[in-house]
Amino acid sequence: MAKARIFQRPKNAMQSGRARTDRWTLEFEPAEAKRPDPLTGWAGSGDTNEQVRLGFATAEDAIAYAEKVGLAFEVVPTPTRTLKIQTYADNFR
Known part of the structure; x- marks a missing residue:
């Protein structure tokens, strides 16, 4: 059974505004460890769910979707700002 986590995207360090930080994301946890490809050396795995990210307007929508599909999920609380x-002048003290 796949397990997912539901979280709110944090603000990027390169962002000055808070655009798209109000959306909630459902992301699957990796089912298998990544391993290097023998030809290219890139890390990868056979788990295709790792590539899937679903966006929702609210946490309740994401939770309702996970329950409807039968996913085990964990809601990661948003850290306080x-x-x-x-x-x-404090820069020169």
């Missing part, structure tokens, strides 16, 4: 408030 902490802001480091400082002034420009």
Whole structure:
């Protein structure tokens, strides 16, 4: 039985805005370990579910889909955002 995790995408380090961070993602956990390809050396596996990512507007939609399809799932809570408030002059202390 496939297991999935449901999470909210974090903001990329290169992003200044919060675009597309409100969407929820359902991602399958790998069923087998990756191994290097003998010809190219690239890491890969025979698990095709690892390539599937489904996007949902809310966590409830993702949970409803997982229950409908019969997936075992884990909801990863969104980490709280902490802001480091400082002034420009603090850079030179």
